[in-house]
Structure formats: structure tokens, C-alpha cells
Amino acid sequence: MKNREQIAERLAASGYIADGELATAISLMQLLKRPLLLEGEAGVGKTEVAKALAKVHGTELIRLQCYEGLDQSAALYEWNYQRQLLAIQAHHGEQADAIEDQIFSEKYLLERPLLAAIRRQQSPVLLIDEIDRADDEFEAFLLELLSDFQVSIPELGTISAITIPHVILTSNGTRELSDALRRRCLYHYVDYPDVDREARIIMARINGAGASLSLQIARMVENIRKEELRKVPGVAETLDWAAALVGIGVQDLHDTPETVHDTLMCLLKTHEDRSRVTREVTERLLGKVA
């Protein structure tokens, strides 16, 4: 499909190197008007997909970060109580109905991400980040919103969507999501990129990273991921490390094994992992990098 290739191209232009399947997923999202659920380890670039998608469509990115205890007033809408109170004081002595009409108008409504997402003139990208952190109740509520795209506010009436946002949900798997939500969404599992793709990501993101250095870094990271680690480094860590190496002025990993070992702190974030990857291990891994 032409559409799909275009998407892959435009994603690449926006700095996100996607695999073929992700481009399919995004074209399906538009075709079937379904949300996309992204799962994968921390740091494989799930959130980046949404950012890249917003760039591709040239629209706004509206982000809702989920956390335990997230409720409607933080996610959907809330009345601006302070202003309402002021208004009541200011209009003191007027008809009660008139005041009521005034203070329950849209002027006093505070938009939260979910409401904002359905009231834009141009469909925005709505990123619901780490949905697994929110409570079950919120998930159920979200499910309803995602199927109807309308919100009812008791004092104001039902607000229907002006445009349907492109919805992306991400999950780290700290809690099992409900089957209903899973069924509603398209599913894409984001895996660690292969060497070739990771090298291209480094080249796209880090200024001054040459092709050979990027490939070396990607291979080295792949080798490190195969070690028994507590926290496997993600793409974000790879980019940090690449930036560090480029900043120091490394041209070839083999020239400066000392620097390579010392900068591994960008990749290994626990004491245990750090002490497991000793100088000898670093050298052995470097040896495997062609």
C-alpha cells in the first residue's frame, strides 16, 4: 500500500526509524479508526512513536501520563472553582439562575487531556502513557470514551468529538490489562531494534555519529544486552552512550577500550550490572564487535 510506504518515509524524516510492521500498524490505525496499544520493555521507544506520529501528521501531541489514583478530574475536565467563586461574589444580588448559567458555562471549564483531545479542530495525537499504572476503574472509563468519543458533563450536557484523535496507548506490563481494552485496540509489540536499525537510529539522532561508529555502538549494545543483566539497556540508553562517545571524540571503539569501559555508565544503571561487566568482559565484548 502506498499509504504505508509514505508513512514509513515520513516517520524516517521525522527522526523515527520504524520497522515495516509499525508502519503497517499506523496505516491500519487510520483505516480502521482504532487506537494502537504499544507494549514493550522500558526504553524501547514506545513514547517516541507518538511523538513521531504527531510530527508526521503535523498536529499537536496531547499526553496523558497515567498513575495510580488518576481520576476523571485530572484526566477529563474540572470546573474552575476559584473563578466560579469570584463570579458568585461579583454578581452578588443578581438572579440565582443567571449566575448559575454564567458559572457553569464553558468559560469556567478546565480542559484536561482527554477532553482537549476531542475538541481540537485538527485531530491531535493522544498519547495515553503507561495505562497499566492507572486503576482498573479508570481503564473501564477510558474504554467507554474510546468507543463513543463523547463526554457528558452533568451541568453542561454532552460534548461530542469535533475530531477523532489518533490514540496511542503504551503499557509496560506492571499490571495485566483487561481483555476488553486489548480487544478494542490494535496491538504492536515494540522489541529492541536489531543492529542495523539501531545504528540507523543513532545516525538519525546524534549529530556527528558516523556510519561505522554507529554500527560499532549498535553491535556493542547488542552484545551487552545478551549478558545476564538486571536492567537491560534500552534505545534511550544507547543514544545517551552514543552522544557521550561522540562528545568525547571517539572515532573507533577499538582505539579506546578504556573510554568505552568508563562510559558504560550510560548503559548500565545498577551497581550489580556495573560490577558484572568488568574490564575483561568489556574487552571480550569489544572483541566480538567487528
Place this chain on the structure above:
Amino acid sequence: MSCCGNSPGYQEIDEVSRMVSAKLAAFLRTLRDNAFTVGLQEGQDAAALMAVGYAEKPGLLRSAFKHLFSARKSEWEKFDGIFDAFWLGKRVRSRSVTMGSAKAANNPSLKSLQNNPSQAAGSDAATDQIPSGDDAPQERAGEGRMEGASSASNITEIDFRKLADPDQIAEAHAAAAQLAKTMRTRLTRRDLARRRGYRLDLRRTIHSNISHGGVPIHLVKRQRKEKPLRLVVLLDASGSMSMYTGVFLRFIHGVLDEFRQAEAFLFHTRLAYVSDAMKEKDAGRALDRLSIMAQGAGGGTRIGESLQTFNRWHAARVLHSRSCVMIVSDGYETGDAALLGREMAALGRRCRRIVWLNPMMAWEGYAPEAAGIKAALPHIDLYAPANTLKSLTELEPYLARL
């Protein structure tokens, strides 16, 4: 399918589309057989996709269907195999429907457990003797809550391995299920009593006092929601434990049903995640399914390796700061005891408490001398016997303090 008709007549188009939709329906059925949840909506969307031209290249169609039909990582991973087998006629390695739980079919460790029932130790009598007829859970609410424990008082102090006739075993099982239920009610009640706020919620206070013209008469407070206790049970299903696994399986079944947050694993030479199989409502059927999994492949208990698997693949998802890990094992480690010590230390860092239940502890003359239990002891918060229902009951106050 919408190419303007230079040659095929309407009938032919009809014929083709009928064939395609029949094939698609068959594919959906295959997916359902492989435990995918595929609804009508997905079927329609799939047909729409084929009509738009995704069917031109198999690779493209596979990728599109994969996104549409899979809903979790396990399904995502096995989809390509199923697709290729169905549409391209390729043979797939070991991707078939296995009896029982959907997830069992694609969990490699479970698979190997299920494939080896013939090698099982012959002494697994306790789990096999459950008469599936009369062990339906006692669904009596309210006033009957303590009843299970008290009516079963005659068996609460008998060592599980001395339970002989099926009636007694059934009774013990019912009591174990009841115990799980009671534990749950007590532990939550305690949570409710503590729900008092300490911080002022300014927004809500103003909101609720608008009717007083903004004078804050009624104050709204807030408090962080307490996370409920999460219980993670790791049950040793090796041959040496076979006399106890039956009752514990029943207890775990009750716990998973009653606790909002509980997970269960079985281990002998490998670790198997069994929460899903346990969520079967019917206790008899759940136990049948589990006793198949519980039959070890023979060859001892590798507690250390099993814990390593747990720490690496499950701990991050399953444990949080208010988790209690309950290990039920006799501690006869046939693998590396040092590894067990290391993994216990790692586990201890991740959860609130580790409870180790050892049924053999109450045996006369028992001393924790096996290398495994010796290595594990320093990391255990509570080391208790659990050979009778009474000793299980005694655990509850301890859990309530977490």
C-alpha cells in the same frame, strides 16, 4: 476486490468473494482454537482490510492481521506461525492447541511440563484422589464465614500426609478454600478502618462549599490509597512434596479467587506460571489441570534455578512494595545451593516479606540441615511449619501485620 470488471462477471466475483470469506471464517476459527479472542468486529475489519488491497502480498496481510488479531505479547509471538501454517501451508514447529489454558499452550516451560506426564513420579496420589463431585466450594456468605474452619476442626490438626480416605481429603480441601476466604475478609476490613485523611484537598473543599458562598464549612481531606497486600505463592511440586501439594493447590486456588491481588507459581525442575490456570472457577477442574502441571519431570527440585527464572522474568511485574512471597517447599535443593542463596537475597530486596512454609518442619527430629534450606534461611522473614490446617490459619495474623 474492487477492480472494475473487464472480464469477470458478477457471478464469478460473487464466487470469489464467497470463497475468500469462507477462508477468512476458517482462519478466525483457527485463531479461536489457538485461544485468541476474536470477535465479530475483528472479522469485519479483517474483511475490510482484504477488500482494500492488503491481501495482495502475504507479508503485508500477515502484518496487518497480526496487529488486528493479537492482543498480548504471547499472541503476537505465535501469530506468524499460525498465519503461515494456515495461509501458506507451512509446517509450524510445536504450535498446536494444547489442552487446558490458553496461555499454557504458549508458555515454553509449561509446555515441557505438560509433555512429560508419563515420566511423573508415581507417588502423586494426593492430587489425583480429588473426587471432582463433592468438593464444590462452599458458597455460604456472611454468617457462615468461620463455619468452615470450625466444622472442620477435627481435621485441622492432622498432618496432611496422614489424611487417607477421600472424604477426609475433600474436607481438608474445603477447609483450605474457606481459610483463604476468611483471610481475605479480615485483611481488607483492616484496610477500611484506616481510611482517614490527613491532607486537605483544597480544590474539593472549595467545590463542596460553593453552596455556602465559598465559606469553607465542610472540609474535604485526602489520603493516599493503601495498596492491598499482594500474595505471591511459589509452590514446590516435586516428588518429595507430593503428599502436601494437593491441599496447597486447593489453598492457592482459594487465595487466587479471593484476594484481589495474588499470583501463583509452581516449580520443581522449572518454574511455571499457573495463575491463569488457577482462575478457573470450578475448583475440581482447576485442580485437574494443575495436577498435570504439578507432576514433575522427575529428577529433583531446582529451587535456585526456579527462583532465578522468577526474579528475571516475573518479579518486576508481580512484586511491589506490599508483596509477600510465600514459598512452600521442603528445601531439598538438588541444584546449586549457593545459587539459591543469591536468588533469595535478590528476591528479598524486591518484596516486603518472605515466608517459607516447610511441611517437614513439624516432623520429629527435623533440623534444617539440607544445603538448600541452610542457604535460604538468612533471607527468610518467617520460617514456619505448614503441615496442618491449623498451622496455615496461624499465618493470618502475621500477614495482617504487613
